[in-house]
Structures are given as structure tokens and as C-alpha cells.
Amino acid sequence: MLRKTLIFLAIASALTACNKPGKEPAKPETAGKQADAKASDKPVQLLVSSEDVLTVQSNSLASGPVITGSIQPERKADLRAEVSAVVMQVLKENGEPVKRGDVLVKLDESSVRDSLLSTEEALRAATQAFDQSQRALDRMKTLRASGMTSIQALDDAEVRRNNAQSEISAARARMATARQQVGRTVVRAPFDGIVSDRKVSNGDTAAIGKELLKVIDPNSMRFEGRVSADKIAAVKVGQPVMFRVNGYGEQQFNGVVRRIDPSANDVTRQVEVLVGLAGGAQPRVAGLYAEGRIDAETADVLMLPESALVKSGDKTYAWKVKGNTLAKADLGMGARDPRTGNFEVRNGLAAGDTVLRHPNSSLKDGQKVEMAAPKVPALASAGTAPAAAKQ
Template sequence: MLRKTLFVLAIASALAACGKESKDPGKGTGKDAKEQASASVNLLVSPEDVLTIQSNALASGPVITGSVQPERNADLRAEVSAVVIQVLKENGEAVKRGDVLVRLDETSIRDSLNSAEEASRASSQVLEQSERMFQRMKTLRASGMTSTQALEDAEIRRNNAQSDLSAAKSRAAQARQQLQRTLVRAPFDGIVSERKVSNGDTAQIGKELIRVIDPTSMRLEGLVSADKIGVVKVGQPVLFRINGYPGQDFAGKVRRVDPAANAVTRQVAVLVDFNDREQPRVAGLYAEGRIEAATVSALMIPDSALVKAGDQTYTWKIKDKALQKAVLRIGARDVRTGQWEVQSGLASGDTVLRTPGSTFKDGQKVELTASKATPAAAVASSSTAVAGKGN
């Protein structure tokens, strides 16, 4: 009886052990199963998620950096010492040539003008009287009724009166000119870029009052490294981008190359004109571009498609419906578009992910879809699909 009981217990233990092994294999091999499931997940991508590598024109020439500045600009300064009575224009306001921008106190200058005009009238009367006396003395001298000395004295008085009148007229003209300078006017059509005084300020001669620029006369005032200046010529095309205008390319031509480099920076100033009227209306914006001394054809890839890991740069290429890690050798960067030259690692016509993630695996299957889907949603959907297939 005991032997029969032990035999039954042995069979039960064996069955229990078999049941445990059949129930627990997931625990022992869970990690391997998870890795296999991850590797078998299909990545859903839409046409918007990929791009085709193509050969584009790469401008070969020196980089130019600088800022956009107006060719026509005027720093209006005080030409007389006076108190600022009124500032009629604010920053950003449009002005026409001849518009009054700043009004200075004219009280003392007008008093000087009145005094000079009064002195001029008095000198004129003295001159008329001296002239009549001189003519009378000439007549008397001709008839022998006066001396030569008296005639000469009359002539001297006439000449002195004439000099006094000229001086008085000069003082009056100067006072009128100073009176006109109490009204600071716009020298050309433009906008006020900087107001530097307020009502009540004391303006000494030479003090900056207001700045006016012509926004239609913008040009790029750039700098080029001295070791690259040998290939820069007047008339060469320039393509550049300007901060504040993302995605917009501007074109221009080299107008002037300075004959001397900066003694400190060893850079040479280069002036670039815009090709058209599509130019920024704001001065001082930073610009960066390249002078097209030569143009070559090269494979280009956007910065968003690159993944950097240490010194290595790679991208994810789609080949045979699977991801393939492509290690790249990158060349020059096109500052106009932000794209990089691909020297090796890709060929024309290769398809790569536009914005690759950090969880992709080499050999991961890719499924192209017709509709737009985010990578996260695509992975989640594909995981569900794989689970469904497994069931």
C-alpha cells in the first residue's frame, strides 16, 4: 500500500513539475522574447517622414557674415546751442524730406537777429549821410571852397559807414541762419530709427538729436576672412540668409571689396547689394551666406536627418523595407539652406528618414503608409498589429 502511495506521489510531482515548466518559460526567457518582439515591430512611416537624397548645387566660395545696414542714413545733430522745445517724431514713424523733426528754443537767437537787423538799419542811415557829405565835399573842393584834408576825412567817414553796414548785414544773415537751424528737418524720405533727445534737454553744438534711415537702401555689410579674399571679385553672386526671415533666401552681388584688412581681426570688409527689392526693412539684422566663387554639384542632406554619436555621424537609410544604419562622412555646410554635403555613405536616390528617433534598430522592418502618422503612433500601432498576429 505504501509503495502504491509513493508511486502516485511521484507521478503527481512529475506532472506538477511539467506544469510549472510549461507555465514559467516566459519568466526565464522574458528578456529574449521582449528583444525579439522589439526587433519584429514594423515601423510605420508616411511619405512625409522620408526624403530622397539628391545632388544639389553647392556654392563653393568663402563664407561672408555681417549685418544689414542702410546706405542712406543721417545722424542729425544740433548746430546751435539751445534747449529742445519739441520732438515731433517717434521711432518708426515715416518722414518726408523737409519735415520738421525737432524744434529748438529760438528766443536768444531771435533777439540776436533783431539786434543785428536794427544795427543794419542804423548803419544804412549813417552810410547815406556820409555819402551825401562826401559828395558835397567833392563839389566844394572842386570850386576851391574846402581843403583836401576835409575831403579825405569825409571819404574816410563814408568808407567806415560802409564797413559798419556790411558787418551789420553779416551779423543779421548769420542770425537768420542760426534761426533756421533751430528747426531740424528730415534730409530725405525715410523713417526715424532712433530718437536721442526729449523735450527740455539742453542741446550743445554737435549733440545727436535723431537718426533717420532710408529702408529702401539696405545692403549687406559683411566680412570675409583674409585668407579667402583672393577669390572674391566685384560682381560675384552672393546667397545669404538673414535672422528674422527663416527659410527665406536673399540674393545679391558684390559691389565693393575693401583694399585693406582689419589689423585686429584680419578680415576684409565686403559690400553686397540686394538683387531685388525683396529686402528687409529692419537695419542691424545678422546675415550669413556664401560668395559663389564657384558652384559644384554635391549630395546634400538636411541637418534634421543626421544623428551624431561622439565623433560618428550617421543616418537611417531605408533599404529592402528595413532600416539600415549608414555612417556618413560629412563635408561643407551650405549656410543658405543649412544642409550638409555628403562625401560618402549615401548615393543619389537613397531614401532616409527625415527626423530619425533614438530607439531605432538596424534591420528593423519598415512599412510605408499612405497617410501621415507620427513615429510614436506608428510604433504603437505596429506593436498592436504584431500582437494580433501572434494571437
């Protein structure tokens, strides 16, 4: 019985061993993925064209003190009332162009006109008094010649004539002043420009010295800036200035240092520097904030655009094409040129090196590079086709 049981257990063990799954062969798809993974570890040859690379060159880098300020017109006029009167009419609004001599504001001239009439009557009376005193002096001279009057009487007549003559001169002066006052009730534009700030309206009372409106010449804009006192020694008249104006985006404006204030501000200790605008586009709005840099010093350095630089933490590098191989070049960076936006490269590259213009994150050090052949113009290839067909 025991022998039969052992034989049965042996047969069951053999059957169990036969039913265990064996090691399956690798599937074709899995084998393909493993081969692709191994292939991806190897650098792929990079095909680039002449548009994908640039040559490192030495360019001029300008440096100098920062200048901040505002855009202001050189020609501007604050028109104020020269007589005390009521504003009758304002003929121009803000932003309207004006020509020299155009009427801008009319003031009430009633009281001033009455004063003019009074001075005219005073002049007429003084003229009549002078005529009478002159005739009296002539009679006294005739009587004196015949011995019928005294010398004292003649002298008195001459004094009265002189006083009348003085009254005429004074009356004429008062009349001229009254006429000027009448003319001042009409405010005119002193030059061609634009009304920038209207201060009064119809019916306002304008005392002497009250501001009526402002007129500016938009073609005379300049940059009135300030420079820190510790940098003013580097600023010289005639140096170029590049600056941006708030409201004009990234647009660059060019200027030239025209004047340097000989004294610093008592509060800020900054020195005012007047910059005249050079040719090209000019800002047309006064009062806008402006900031720029005076090109006090210029040096030739290696420059690269920001697109060719790759930043990794505190380090910056570029991909240099050396022969048919791609090499990673660690760079020592300098200042940024505000005129072009390029960065100074102090070390890591040399003039004449070729780098990728727009590198990406998939590049690897030592990767093979192949320069693509230049494209043949379509016009030339189309022109040779008929010739080949004729043959």
C-alpha cells in the first residue's frame, strides 16, 4: 500500500512540473523599444544651415552715467493777464494748433476804453492850453519890445507856456499807456505752436498776473535730465545720448549733450544736463518721463545676442560649432548694451568663433554637426530645364 502511495506522489509531482509556465521569448515590439532606447542615448547628427549660426564679432560697447528727467519744449509761453478784467471769450482749446498773432483770449475792455477816452480829452485840453499860453507869450514879447510891460511879466508868460507844453507831453504818455492797456485785453499767440493748458473760461475774473493758457512749440522738444554728482566728471558737451520715453514703449531716441548746469541741486545733489534731440523720430508730448545713458566711454568687445545664450542657474553658456562637432562653451558675461540688447562676452569665446543662433535643450556636448548645402535658386534651376530638354 505504501509503495502505491509513493508512486502516486511521484506521478503528481511530475505533472505539476510540466504545467509550470516556461520563460517566454521576447516579443518583437519590446525588442524594438529597447533598441530605440539604446539608440536615443547616442547623439544624433545635427543638420544646420547658415541661418542657424552666427560668427562672434567685436562690436562697440558704450558705457556712461545714467540720465533721468523729462521731455520739455524749448519754446513755451505762459500767457498771463496784463490788465484786470473779465474774460469775455476763449477762442482756442487744448491741443489746437495756433499761428503767430492768432487771437486766443478776449478780455472785457470797457473800463480800459473809458480810460483811453479820458486821456484823449486830457490831451486835447492840454493842447488848447498850450496854444493860449503861446499866444500870450507872443503878445508879451511885442509889448516888451515897445516898453509897455516888464521883464517879470514876460518871464511869467514863458513859464506858463512851458508848463502847458509839459502837460501835453504827459497827456500823450497817458494816452499811449491807455492804448497799450486796450491792446492787452486781446491775448495773441507769440509764435506758431499748440495750446497745451487752458486755465480760464468765459466769465472768469482775470486779475493782473493770472495765468490764462500755455502755448508750446512741439518742434522744439528737448530732454531735460539729471545726472548723479559722482558721475558728472565723465559728462562732456557733445557726447551722444540714447534714451527711452515713457509712453513710447521700447522706441529709442537719440540726443546730444548741449549744456551742463554749473551747480548741483541743493536737495538731490544731482546736476541738470540739457540734451538736444538729434535727427530721426522725436517725442511730441511734453512732460513725459525719460531715462537713458550718456555714451561717455566706448570700447570694442565681443558681443552676443540674448537668443544665442543659454542660462543654467548662475552659469551662462553657448553652443560652439568647432569643425563638425558641437561644443559647450562656458561664458563669462559682462554688461548689456542698451542700444542693441546684446551682451558682452568677456571669456569663453574668441572673435571668429561660430555659435548656434537659437540653441535648444536637446543639444549634447560632442554632437556631430553637418552644414546643409546652400539652396539653389528656383529661377536658376527652372532656367536650365529647357536647355536640358533641347539636348
